Amino acid sequence: EIVLTQSPGTLSLSPGERATLSCRASQSVSSNYLAWYQQNPGQAPRLLISGASSRATGIPDRFSGSGSGTDFTLTITRLEPEDFAVYYCQQYGSSTGYTFGQGTKLEIK
């Protein structure tokens, strides 16, 4: 089973700053199978990035995804107030289905 470990657990930044969120896999993951979601309190997750780097429909270009193998990154340039939320990475494995990281909480400093 592939385990996804996200870091940091909590990231404290100010609006306008740049956020870098990490997702590390216990085994190599195909980039096609790596996604990122944003979740606000009381809401369903929203897809941000699929295929490690492809923005979903309607996602602002300040969100970008990168990485390959076991190390993936979600970058948010110029943080807006609405970006402060919890972020999850997710991967698909043929023998395990979908698994999620434990999440990174992005909070206002």
Place this chain on the structure above:
Amino acid sequence: QVQLQESGPGLVKPSQTLSLTCTVSGGSISSAGYYWNWIRQHPGKGLEWIGYIYYSGSTYYNPSLKSRVTISIDTSKKQFSLKLSSVTAADTAVYYCARNDVGDYAAAYWGQGTLVTVSS
């Protein structure tokens, strides 16, 4: 714009079977292009994928839940359903239904979620 809506009892007794339905509107459930998923989130915790079903009825379940899970689909009603048997308090969670496109390993469309509490 496709919309998904979960429905079902908000309270289930221990050892009983949890049953939820997801109704799809604004799009086809019988298209060959989609997988229909159930995902849950324990209170204050992360996300756990339960399984998915294809329009043909083929399924794929989380190995850790496989023995207790059944997902079915009714294309005539544009609904798919989740049954989770022998529930315990550990199954208390918000349950989401979601859609991902075949070939795109990410869920772009989600229901709003429904809280199911397991308690006597």
